[in-house]
Amino acid sequence: MLNKSISSLPQSLRVPLLLAALCAGALAPLCAQAQTGSGRIGFVYTERLMTESKLARAADEKIQNEFSKRQKQVDDMVKRYKGAREKFDDDAPKLNDIDRTRRTRELLDMEKDVQRMQREFNEDLFQRKNEERAAIAQRASKLIEQVAEQEHLDVVLQEAVWTSPRIDITDKILKLLDR
Numbered sequence: 722m723l724n725k726s727i728s729s730l731p732q733s734l735r736v737p738l739l740l741a742a743l744c745a746g747a748l749a750p751l752c753a754q755a756q757t758g759s760g761r762i763g764f765v766y767t768e769r770l771m772t773e774s775k776l777a778r779a780a781d782e783k784i785q786n787e788f789s790k791r792q793k794q795v796d797d798m799v800k801r802y803k804g805a806r807e808k809f810d811d812d813a814p815k816l817n818d819i820d821r822t823r824r825t826r827e828l829l830d831m832e833k834d835v836q837r838m839q840r841e842f843n844e845d846l847f848q849r850k851n852e853e854r855a856a857i858a859q860r861a862s863k864l865i866e867q868v869a870e871q872e873h874l875d876v877v878l879q880e881a882v883w884t885s886p887r888i889d890i891t892d893k894i895l896k897l898l899d900r
Contacts, residue, residue, distance in 0.1 A: 763869060763877040764884040766891045770861050771854055774898040780853035788846055795835075795842050802828075802835045857898070864897045865890070 771777050809824050816824065868890055869877050877890070 760875045761873060762888050763865075763872065763874040763890045764881060764888045765861075765865055765877060765879055765894055766889070767858070767861070767879050769891050770894060770898065771857060774857065774895055776857055776860070776898050777853075780857065784846070784849055784853060787849070788842070791842055791845075795838055798835050798838055802831050805831060861894060861898060864894050868893055868897070 806828060809828055812824075813821055865877055868874075872890070874890075878884070
């Protein structure tokens with residue numbers, strides 16, 4: 722009978738329904754354990770760890786100092802390009818075709834250089850931020866594990882739609898990270 726019910730559903734609903742059933746089956750033991758009161762759950766807001774900890778703020782400041790010179794170079798290049806663009810726009814009506822074409826090519830080359838410089842800067846900055854975040858995450862993970870063992874937690878979640886403040890261990894982890 723179940724097979725007939727499933728086969729009568731449209732194809733677009735079959736896969737999500739089967740996935741939901743599998744998830745429900747996988748979560749059933751956890752729900753049963755939670756109902757008996759023997760399972761303990763903790764929750765950590767990882768984004769808070771990455772923004773509020775002293776370690777994260779120090780990493781942000783370090784990256785800011787590391788990239789400030791390059792940021793200034795990029796800003797200067799953009800300013801030079803905009804100035805050249807405005808000068809070209811003013812001069813274009815007065816230029817002959819050969820000079821206008823030459824200056825247009827120069828502007829296009831300059832624009833490509835600006836875009837390349839900005840892209841490289843953003844990629845390097847993104848990579849550097851990810852490296853620092855990974856180091857913080859690794860340290861936080863060890864601390865989360867320690868707190869979980871000390872408080873006899875069975876599971877610590879890092880993402881949820883909603884959590885009760887009584888299972889939130891983020892402040893404890895922040896204090897440990899800030900030592």
